[in-house]
Amino acid sequence: MGAAAPRRVAIIGAGMVGLSVAWFLQEYGVEVTIWDRKGVAAGSSWGNAGWVSPGLTTPLPEASVLRYGLKSLLRSDAPLYVPPTLDLSLARFLVKFARRCNEREWKRAMNAYVPLNNIALDAYDALNLAEETLEITSAPIVAAFQWREQAKDLLKEIEMINRAGQPVKSEMLSGAELRESLPQLATTVNFGIRIDGQRYIDPGAFTTRLGAAVIGRGATLVTPNEVDSVRREKSAVNVYGSDGASSSFDAVVLAVGAWMNRLGGPLGVKMPVAAGRGYSFLVPSAETVAFPIYFPAVRVACTPMGPKSLRIAGTMEFRKPDYRLDTARLASLMRSALPLLDGLDWGQRRDDWVGARPVSADGMPLIGASKVPGIFIAGGHGMWGITLGPATGKLLADQIVKGEIPDQLRPFDPTR
Numbered sequence: 001m002g003a004a005a006p007r008r009v010a011i012i013g014a015g016m017v018g019l020s021v022a023w024f025l026q027e028y029g030v031e032v033t034i035w036d037r038k039g040v041a042a043g044s045s046w047g048n049a050g051w052v053s054p055g056l057t058t059p060l061p062e063a064s065v066l067r068y069g070l071k072s073l074l075r076s077d078a079p080l081y082v083p084p085t086l087d088l089s090l091a092r093f094l095v096k097f098a099r100r101c102n103e104r105e106w107k108r109a110m111n112a113y114v115p116l117n118n119i120a121l122d123a124y125d126a127l128n129l130a131e132e133t134l135e136i137t138s139a140p141i142v143a144a145f146q147w148r149e150q151a152k153d154l155l156k157e158i159e160m161i162n163r164a165g166q167p168v169k170s171e172m173l174s175g176a177e178l179r180e181s182l183p184q185l186a187t188t189v190n191f192g193i194r195i196d197g198q199r200y201i202d203p204g205a206f207t208t209r210l211g212a213a214v215i216g217r218g219a220t221l222v223t224p225n226e227v228d229s230v231r232r233e234k235s236a237v238n239v240y241g242s243d244g245a246s247s248s249f250d251a252v253v254l255a256v257g258a259w260m261n262r263l264g265g266p267l268g269v270k271m272p273v274a275a276g277r278g279y280s281f282l283v284p285s286a287e288t289v290a291f292p293i294y295f296p297a298v299r300v301a302c303t304p305m306g307p308k309s310l311r312i313a314g315t316m317e318f319r320k321p322d323y324r325l326d327t328a329r330l331a332s333l334m335r336s337a338l339p340l341l342d343g344l345d346w347g348q349r350r351d352d353w354v355g356a357r358p359v360s361a362d363g364m365p366l367i368g369a370s371k372v373p374g375i376f377i378a379g380g381h382g383m384w385g386i387t388l389g390p391a392t393g394k395l396l397a398d399q400i401v402k403g404e405i406p407d408q409l410r411p412f413d414p415t416r
């Protein structure tokens, strides 16, 4: 470690992103303190779909999202929902986001994602936890459709991902072929695309174990304690907690997910980050489900959790991150998935959950130095913070310790 490298670093936010930064800083011998207002994995890193799927990790703003969004706007049972409120920061976010929903912007953002996606799986391997601690399953993801016509957007996207330099191995299958390995697919499903070479985790369990591992390696966890502000004062960076106490560090990393605007704004983060709230629940399955399943037409992701249950996840609702869980949206998620799956015991649904994806207005993560020396940002990963958390942690730790911006991070400058 060079002489100027920080020795004591605070991380605000104990989600997948913050804990990954912590882990990789520890690899350099940095002493880490982690703050969270609620606890480890208290935000969106808990009940999400858990796909570690660089093959599908693409910028959210694209032409079809806008088409789809405009059709479903204000319909409270639609997979994409914007409630009619007078929220000016949300309006500002939506205008910026909509401007990026075109092919040119998508390609530009995709070119930035490719080098990050390409190291995503290696970064998971580098976490290098003991075998029993780190459970990650290699599996294809099957995108399933009622009609072949519904697959045209995804097929085009796969072609564009390949053209951007990110190899995605995929195969088209009939409904009958799909049901050979996934008998849970109802006969209403007639067409599918198998995307090979992906992985998945139980994200809540994984993040909890990562938190325990980071603490086992010497980190201090300060929770529950909401951080009110982070300020550079003389040669130190001070963290002020809601309990009124403050502590000094050589550097601080803000990894506060969908809560980024309040703390990040004064530090030069101009890009709005909105809470794209998603829902999930678990349903028991009569048989083990072999792979994750994606239903793009209704925007639903399903992931095997344990031997005989399936997590059903989806919907995107732009509201304040701490708004209550809306049971009507869970019911609508269930209605979308029900005709497409067999052999599930829907009556035994459990673990209802809502979590706020940190969606940046240009669909790209915010990773790097803020405008204030010694304060760094790691967030805005939107749909893909599980896949990209460890890669983010690795590269940002390199930057903090070595003082040089890794090439892969240049497009993600958080002050852009």
Ligand SMILES: Cc1cc2nc3c(=O)[nH]c(=O)nc-3n(C[C@H](O)[C@H](O)[C@H](O)COP(=O)(O)OP(=O)(O)OC[C@H]3O[C@@H](n4cnc5c(N)ncnc54)[C@H](O)[C@@H]3O)c2cc1C
Pocket: 012, 013, 014, 015, 016, 017, 018, 035, 036, 037, 038, 039, 040, 041, 042, 043, 044, 045, 046, 047, 048, 049, 050, 051, 052, 053, 225, 226, 227, 228, 255, 256, 257, 258, 259, 263, 276, 277, 278, 279, 280, 301, 313, 314, 315, 355, 356, 357, 358, 378, 379, 380, 381, 382, 383, 384, 385, 386, 387, 388
């Ligand atoms: C339904 C759904 C499905 C998803 N599926 C996938 C998937 O399959 N694959 C994938 O890659 N991604 C997926 N995602 C996205 C993924 O969950 C997020 O991108 C990721 O969890 C973001 O991690 P994070 O660490 O940035 O944020 P979070 O996990 O939200 O962590 C932020 C933490 O900061 C804390 N915090 C906030 N403000 C403060 C403060 N002032 N002081 C102290 N602490 C604070 C919060 O308590 C929280 O614990 C999904 C999301 C949803 C909602």
